[in-house]
Amino acid sequence: MHHAAKAYGTVAQQTASPRDLEAQLLLRAASRLQMIHDDWEGQRGALDHALLFNRKLWTVFLTSVTNNDNPLPAELRQNIANIGIFVMNHTLNVSGNPAPERLRSLININRQLAAGLSGRA
Template identity: 55%
Template sequence: MSHAAQAYARTSQTTANPREIEAQALLKAARQLQEVQANWTGPDRRMYNALLFNRRLWSIFMSAVEENNNPQPLEVRQNIANIGIFVLKRTIEMQMDPDPAKLKSLIDINCNIAAGLSGRP
């Protein structure tokens, strides 16, 4: 099981609200990306690990929206898939041409979606 999936599973055991679990996982990924951005010294293991965690998390979300028993409306599922595709593309761009400015969109997406899941503005 991947580190992202393990973290997701551990978090799910500590609270019963799936939306809050997803929000916390997104915030954890955002914090890791923010640390890389704030302490930029060039591409390093921290950057690759943060990108890997975020990519795995979004892969879980994208897999979940493909499930036939997913209760979300089709439009919401399509939006999540589209955001996930953007996240994966941006991750590849970051790996091929590292630039801390490219992390901003990933951080913002995670924070904004986490806020929506938690009911925060």
């Protein structure tokens, strides 16, 4: 969890809002996964680290949206939690059966959520 927290702190210093921070971190995770997808043979060794970063990031999101003090509407919190559970399960599946095409859903989810957070969706 240390690396995700460190990345979160580093990016936090560079952004104006928590939404921007979250979007930037999601895009960073998506970019890492995309790089591995695009150069599977050359970047395959980075897969575990990229999946770990993504999983830690989503752990932070899941912890936040399942906190009763979270100000988001309950339905939105539940939707984000459901996506987070999918991401966690799919990440475990990718770890156990790695293939570049299996990264697409993680990349797309991160990019779509980042676009929503930054008002581009």
